[in-house]
Every structure is written in structure tokens, then in C-alpha cells.
Amino acid sequence: MRINEVVLYKMQMQMKNPFTTSFGTEQNREFLLVEVKGDDGISGWGEGVTSERPLYSEEFTLQSWYMLEKFLIPLVVNQEITHPDDLQELFKPYKRNHMAKSALEGAVWDLYAKQCGESLATSLGGTKKRIEVGISLGIEDSYEKLIQAIQEKVDEGYKRIKIKIKPGKDIEVLREVRKHFPNIPLMVDANSAYTLDDINLLKALDEFNLMMIEQPLTAGDLIDHAKLQKQINTPICLDESIHSFEDARQAIELGSCKIINLKIGRVGGLTASKRIHDLCENAGIPLWCGGMLESGVGRAHNIAVAALANFTLPGDTASSSRYWEKDIIQPEVVAKNGVLTVQDAIGIGYEVDRNEVKKHTVAKKVFS
Ligand SMILES: O=C(O)CCC(=O)C1=CC=C[C@@H](O)[C@@H]1C(=O)O
């Protein structure tokens, strides 16, 4: 497969509602799209899931743009690529920068699947045709608003509800939620807001019959999570501690978690995602696909990867309409009663709406 041209887009899209976590609030999403053009005018698309500020990890959009322009795109443009897996080796000399690598690698995977005449899910080895999804709710500023938001999403049929917690907004919030919703599948995401000094509070979470507690301790930590998991019944799910296959291998060996929230951008792309998937499948560690407030391109990639067999728990890939007045793909992603259908169409399975992309493009560069 020859990559004749690469187009880099910096996008700005206003989300319908602000999304607040323990480290900040986001509404005006600034992210990247990568388009790779092969022979016969076929394009592959990938999304860079950074934000304007390095709040989630050390990566941010301006830095990702530079990483792609200066180092990664030159390795790929005007090159023959035998298989998207080859990019792992090609990108190896450059450390981390996983979201930048994932944006370009994802576009090449989409092009590869289209040229093979199959869906991206199929190219990845995905077998599932339907995917159960949940929804991640940001921190609300009142109990009433949180209860109302949960009720709305339960009524829409989402298969699990994820709420954010942080010190001072945890036990009481969960008591209130469980008072209204004693039996819904419920999980919490702490986004690293706690330490082992909070052990008694973290033990108290066992009372709420949570599916899991996501990333309670420091980003990147495995040792303290392993100590914590031995002392609480609630399964720990890791997000910001799993940036690679190696992290996943060590987390499993140490017993740092019982579940992993896989994010394609965080681990450096679809090839790494497949490797982590296979490792976790063999170790009996279930996965679900996390979200980074993606546009439809990133959402499509998340659906494709969640078609792999060991993605057995509902992920965060909610409908496009939860985030955007109008998405940049057609058709939009629509979860029906908390279930998404994996597209049979080739590649990511959705058409990229070039007019919509143009409306939200604030910078663009063509490499050929
Ligand atoms: O895309 C979605 O709907 C999930 C959003 C979400 O929960 C997150 C987005 C980005 C960083 C995190 O704060 C958080 C997460 O931990 O998954």
C-alpha cells in the first residue's frame, strides 16, 4: 500500500455541554484529524485525541501537530507500507507521543482495511456485530443535576453509568445515587484523585456494589494499585497507568487491576491495542473501550476495536448526539438502547463529511 499524500487537520468543535473531571473542564474540543491518501483516490482517516492542554497526559494538540509534521508523517508519506503493523517498528526511534502516533497509524489502518475491501473491525480480527455501551458523566455541580443526568441515560438504555468522583465528592454522592438507583450497573472514575492515605475511604466504596473503580491512584502507578487491590473488593480498572503493552503486562503480573480501560490513543494505536487485547484475553482480564470525547472518526475507531472478543464490558462510546450538534461523519454513531452495531462497510464504516470537516478546520497542511 503506497501512501501518496498525508493531510493534517487541526479541528475545533464545540461540544453541546461542558465535560468536567477532577482535572478540568472541556467544551471546545481542539483535536487533530489525519487523512492518508493511497492509490485510486481512497482515503484513510485517523483522529488525534489530545486536548489543547496536557491535563490527561503529557501530550497536547500543538505538540502532537509538531510531532506529526516534523517526525512521523515524513516516515510514511511517499512510502510503501506492507501492513499497518509495520508502523510500530517505523515509529520506534521516537519515544512515547502515543496520541500523535495513533492518529497517523489509525488512518493507515483505515486505508489498509478499505484496500482489502473489509471493515476495520474485520482487519483487526473483530468478531462482534453488536457492542454494548455505557456512558461517562462529567462532574455535575448539584445532586439534582447528577440524578437527572443518570435518569436520562438509564431511560436511553445505556448499559452502565460511569460517574466521576474526587475527595469530598465521593461517599455522599454515591449514597445519593444508590438511593435513587439501587441496582443499576454503576462504576466510578477517580482520575488519580486519591492516594493510599485514603485507604479507609477507598475501602468504604465496597458498600456501593460498584462494577469497578477506575484509576483511583497516581497516573502511571502500578505498585500502589496492587497494594490497594489486595485491600478492597471493588475491582480496580486502570486508565492513565496503562500506556503500553509492557505496562499492561506488568499490571497483570503485579495484580494492579482486574479490568483495563483501553484507549487507542493512549496506548499508541490499533496494533498496540490488539497486542494488549490478546495479552488480557489470555490473562482473563476483561477490557472495555474508553473515550476521549472523540468526533465521529475517533468514535468509529473505538467501535472497530471494541468488536474484538475480549472487550466484554460496556465502554464509553456513546452516541454522536451526546457530544455534537452535528458530527463530522455520516451516518452518525447512534446507540440504540445502549447497543451499537458494528458497521459492515469497508474501513471505519462511516463516510467523513468533508463539508463538516471544513467548517471546523482551523489549520491544515498537505504533505506529498
Ligand atoms: O468520551 C467519553 O465520553 C469519555 C470521557 C471521559 O470519561 C474521559 C475523557 C478524557 C479523560 C478522562 O477525564 C475521562 C476518562 O478517564 O475516561
Ligand SMILES: [Mg+2]
Ligand atoms: Mg478514566
